[in-house]
Each structure stands twice: as structure tokens, then as C-alpha cells.
Amino acid sequence: MVCCLLVLLTGCGRAQQESAQATAAEDAVTLTVFAAASLTDAFGEIKSVFQAANPGVTVAFNFAGSNQLATQIGEGAPADVFASANAAQMDAAVESGRIDADAAAIFATNRLVVVYPADNPAGIAALPDLAAPDTLIVLAAEEVPAGRYSLEFLNLASADPALGASFKEAVLGNVASYEENVRSVLNKVSLGEADAGIVYASDLIGVEDVASLEIPGALNVVAEYPIASLNDSAQAEAAAGFIALLLSDKGQTILANYGFGPIR
Structure with missing residues (x-):
């Protein structure tokens, strides 16, 4: 009789546990x-x-x-x-x-920043360097927000007498590839596959194999x-x-x- 009672209690305990697990699974979102x-x-x-x-x-x-x-x-x-x-x-x-x-x-919100490999093979030190011949640039594609913001920056920069009206055209002439998202831009630069790129300031957090060049507020775009x-x-x-x-x-x-x- 005692054995039967223990079996019944064990069975009830298992049933309750299984029921609770089933309920939890149903409630999982x-x-x-x-x-x-x-x-x-x-x-x-x-x-x-x-x-x-x-x-x-x-x-x-x-x-x-x-x-x-x-x-x-x-x-x-x-x-x-x-x-x-x-x-x-x-x-x-x-x-x-x-x-x-x-x-x-x-x-x-976010802001744009120029990024380049830590060893800086192209000697990027100022914005005009992006327009120097044979500088390999990567940008996000125009369809991507970072790409659109980058073009807005280039428009503002070309209107700045310090950079000149041909700045945008010269930089775009150096573009080696347009990437499907901003992280792909950062990855190519960090791997040394490009001399520079334009990414968000937030992309630089925790990244050690790249350096950056600030874009002045008057030329920057707030995302x-x-x-x-x-x-x-x-x-x-x-x-x-x-x-x-x-x-x-x-x-x-x-x-x-x-x-x-x-x-x-």
C-alpha cells in the first residue's frame, strides 16, 4: 500500500513539473x-x-x-x-x-568620423588627404543611411572654401568599393584593405586596430x-x-x- 502511494505521489509530482514546464514554454516570448x-x-x-x-x-x-x-x-x-x-x-x-x-x-543620435588603419599607410592627417590621388576609400552605399550621411558631408565639405568645390568629386574618384552596411566599411579599413573610410563615431568603441580623424561640426551630419x-x-x-x-x-x-x- 505504501509503495502504491509513493508511486502515485511521484507520478503526481512529475505531472505537475511537466505541466509547469509546458506552461512556461507556452508563455515564452x-x-x-x-x-x-x-x-x-x-x-x-x-x-x-x-x-x-x-x-x-x-x-x-x-x-x-x-x-x-x-x-x-x-x-x-x-x-x-x-x-x-x-x-x-x-x-x-x-x-x-x-x-x-x-x-x-x-x-x-550619431556622428560621422573618418577612420583609417592604425599603421596609416596613406598618411591620413587631415580631410584634404582623402582627395589625394591613389588613396583607397571605402564608403557605405548610397542606399544605406551611413552612405547617405557621407554624401551629405561631402556636399558640405565641397562648399567649404578651405577644401574646395572639387573635394567631393576627388574623394568619390578614390572610392574603391561601396559597402552594404557601415560595419563592412569598418572591417575593410581595419583589415588594411582600404586607406580610409567614413563610419559612425559609435563604430570605434572597443576597436583597437584603427585610428580616426574628426570631422568638424560645421561639416558633420547628425544621424x-x-x-x-x-x-x-x-x-x-x-x-x-x-x-x-x-x-x-x-x-x-x-x-x-x-x-x-x-x-x-
């Missing part, structure tokens, strides 16, 4: 975040903080150029949150109908990063929480630690 490649490192820490505060929620990232992400959203790719490196790609996602027109909020949840997301609550973390003091501090500027 995966939050899919589409994010600009320049956010890779900062969002890694944001993920850890968010998941610690939200047990049962797993954040899955899709990092790429914002233009690629906007295209994927327009084609119906499953996503819950979109963090873009510029307004144009967020607008494209809005036009797809999957993000409401008033949903986006700016959560970070604004908008974020929004998708209106067809099945994880609306988790998406709102993720965005709220980014906009909070804690989230802003994490972003600042990775080289991003404050919300203006």
Missing part, C-alpha cells in the same frame, strides 16, 4: 528586433538588461543595413520592432503599412535613429517594453557608453 548594423554592440547589452528584467522573453536580432531591413519589412518578414539609422528607411517601413505613421520615436513597433506584432507588450528601455535613463546611458549621442 521571442521578440524579433530588426536593427541597423551600427547598433550591434550596444543592442547586445540592451538585450541582456531587457531579458533580465523580463523573464520568459528572448530577444532575437536581425542586424543589417536599414534599407535592407525596410525592404524585408515591406516584403512581410516577421518582425516586432524596427530600429533604423535614419528617417528615410523608417518612412519606407511606414509606407509598407506595417508601422503606423506616428509610431516612431528618436532614441539615439538620428528612430525606432517603432510593428502594428502587426504579436508581442506588442514586449515591443513597447523594449522601446521604453531604450528611451529610459538606463538605456540612454548604455547607448552613450557605446558612442551614441543623446536625444536632441
Whole structure:
């Protein structure tokens, strides 16, 4: 009789444990975040903080150029949150109908910087050096936010008498390749496959095999990063929480630690 009772109790315990595990599995949530490649490192820490505060929620990232992400959203790719490196790609996602027109909020800013290998084979010391003949330059493609911002910088620079009207044309004449995202630009420079490139200030955090040249404020472009949840997301609550973390003091501090500027 005692043996039968123990068997029954053991069976009940297992059943309760299995039921609890099944319930936990059913309650588990995966939050899919589409994010600009320049956010890779900062969002890694944001993920850890968010998941610690939200047990049962797993954040899955899709990092790429914002233009690629906007295209994927327009084609119906499953996503819950979109963090873009510029307004144009967020607008494209809005036009797809999957993000409401008033949903986006700016959560970070960034600035451009010239980057070159640490051993500096081309002797890059000032902006005019980018226009010197036979200097190998890599830029993000025009379709990518970093590429668009880079062209804006070159337009401003060519209007500066100190650099001259031919500066943009000379720099573009030195471009060896246009990359699909800003991280690819940084990688090519760090590997010594280019003499210089233009990336975000945030891309330099923790990178030791490159050096940088500041672009003066009058010629620089402030990149604004908008974020929004998708209106067809099945994880609306988790998406709102993720965005709220980014906009909070804690989230802003994490972003600042990775080289991003404050919300203006």
C-alpha cells in the first residue's frame, strides 16, 4: 500500500513539473528586433538588461543595413520592432503599412568620423588627404543611411572654401568599393584593405586596430535613429517594453557608453 502511494505521489509530482514546464514554454516570448548594423554592440547589452528584467522573453536580432531591413519589412518578414539609422528607411517601413505613421520615436543620435588603419599607410592627417590621388576609400552605399550621411558631408565639405568645390568629386574618384552596411566599411579599413573610410563615431568603441580623424561640426551630419513597433506584432507588450528601455535613463546611458549621442 505504501509503495502504491509513493508511486502515485511521484507520478503526481512529475505531472505537475511537466505541466509547469509546458506552461512556461507556452508563455515564452521571442521578440524579433530588426536593427541597423551600427547598433550591434550596444543592442547586445540592451538585450541582456531587457531579458533580465523580463523573464520568459528572448530577444532575437536581425542586424543589417536599414534599407535592407525596410525592404524585408515591406516584403512581410516577421518582425516586432524596427530600429533604423535614419528617417528615410523608417518612412519606407511606414509606407509598407506595417508601422503606423506616428509610431516612431528618436532614441539615439550619431556622428560621422573618418577612420583609417592604425599603421596609416596613406598618411591620413587631415580631410584634404582623402582627395589625394591613389588613396583607397571605402564608403557605405548610397542606399544605406551611413552612405547617405557621407554624401551629405561631402556636399558640405565641397562648399567649404578651405577644401574646395572639387573635394567631393576627388574623394568619390578614390572610392574603391561601396559597402552594404557601415560595419563592412569598418572591417575593410581595419583589415588594411582600404586607406580610409567614413563610419559612425559609435563604430570605434572597443576597436583597437584603427585610428580616426574628426570631422568638424560645421561639416558633420547628425544621424538620428528612430525606432517603432510593428502594428502587426504579436508581442506588442514586449515591443513597447523594449522601446521604453531604450528611451529610459538606463538605456540612454548604455547607448552613450557605446558612442551614441543623446536625444536632441
